[in-house]
Amino acid sequence: AQSVAQPEDQVNVAEGNPLTVKCTYSVSGNPYLFWYVQYPNRGLQFLLKYITGDNLVKGSYGFEAEFNKSQTSFHLKKPSALVSDSALYFCAVRSSTSNTGKLIFGQGTTLQVKP
Amino acid sequence: GAVVSQHPSRVICKSGTSVKIECRSLDFQATTMFWYRQFPKQSLMLMATSNEGSKATYEQGVEKDKFLINHASLTLSTLTVTSAHPEDSSFYICSAIKQGASYEQYFGPGTRLTVT
Numbered sequence: 724a725q726s727v728a729q730p731e732d733q734v735n736v737a738e739g740n741p742l743t744v745k746c747t748y749s750v751s752g753n754p755y756l757f758w759y760v761q762y763p764n765r766g767l768q769f770l771l772k773y774i775t776g777d778n779l780v781k782g783s784y785g786f787e788a789e790f791n792k793s794q795t796s797f798h799l800k801k802p803s804a805l806v807s808d809s810a811l812y813f814c815a816v817r818s819s820t821s822n823t824g825k826l827i828f829g830q831g832t833t834l835q836v837k838p
Numbered sequence: 839g840a841v842v843s844q845h846p847s848r849v850i851c852k853s854g855t856s857v858k859i860e861c862r863s864l865d866f867q868a869t870t871m872f873w874y875r876q877f878p879k880q881s882l883m884l885m886a887t888s889n890e891g892s893k894a895t896y897e898q899g900v901e902k903d904k905f906l907i908n909h910a911s912l913t914l915s916t917l918t919v920t921s922a923h924p925e926d927s928s929f930y931i932c933s934a935i936k937q938g939a940s941y942e943q944y945f946g947p948g949t950r951l952t953v954t
Contacts, residue, residue: 757943766844766931767882767945774941813881823887823895824870824935826943831879 725750727816729829736804736836744799744832746814753819756797757826758788761811770812773797780823804836840866842934844946851953858918859949861932867912868934872943873905876929888915907915912937922953 726749736742748754753820755774759767771782778790788799811833815826841864851857855952861871870889874882886907887895894907904926906918915934919926929950 757942759945763895764886764929764948764950766842766947767933769942769944772941783939824943825872825884825887826883 725816725818725827727827727829729814729832731832732830733833733835738806738836738838739803742799742801742804742808742836744812744814744834746794746797746799746829748797748811748814748816749795750816750818750827751820754790754795754797755817755819756788756790757815757824758782758786758797758799759813759815761831763811767813770799771779776819804834806836806838808835809836840934840936840942840944842932842944842946844932844949846949847947848950849952851951853923853953854921856918856920857922857951858953859930859932861915861917861934861945861946863913863934863936866934867937867943868915869912869937870935871909871915872933873907873915873917874931874933876931876948880927882931885917906912919951922951923952927953929949930949 728747751810757772771780773780773790781787813827845860873885876882885900888907888909891907896902909915929931931948935946
């Protein structure tokens with residue numbers, strides 16, 4: 724069965740410090756991996772994706788993520804956090820063999836960046 | 839761009855009535871749209887997959903007679919919550935896959951439904 728785990732309900736970091744939001748996955752076939760951010764009472768905004776190619780993926784707002792096949796992980800990172808990065812972050816996966824396009828979402832991680 | 843809109847953004851209805859939520863892809867054609875439900879501070883729960891011109895595919899445990907989905911065109915899908923009850927109160931989010939570019943889902947801003 725396909726699944727995504729975000730082991731941390733909340734991550735707290737001081738502004739200016741690096742941040743990491745963790746994600747591990749389980750999928751049959753090759754994974755397509757995504758990160759989305761959600762602000763209160765809003766839909767999801769796309770941050771970045773890994774389909775194939777370089778394991779280090781750069782996305783919007785200075786975020787990046789590294790695909791690690793051996794550890795089945797796709798952690799989201801940013802070198803220097805901003806207070807405005809505070810939001811709910813979702814990792815999602817779909818299998819390359821899926822013909823439905825359905826995404827499996829993690830449970831979400833709340834990022835709190837303090838001034 | 840790839841913009842998805844939802845209407846209304848917020849709706850309050852009385853128990854027993856029905857409410858329709860629209861999901862539109864504004865600048866692209868969407869062969870597939872998805873409907874999600876989200877409870878406060880929780881993840882998205884996929885309700886159904888909506889394909890243009892065919893019946894929606896519902897996830898296990900989702901009542902298709904209660905949550906009617908219509909995908910009549912390549913830019914519009916609708917979700918109708920029939921005979922709504924307070925437990926149907928939730929945040930409903932749609933997403934769309936761009937025709938010919940199947941990797942990404944583009945999400946609408948969501949609709950907050952409150953049933954009194």
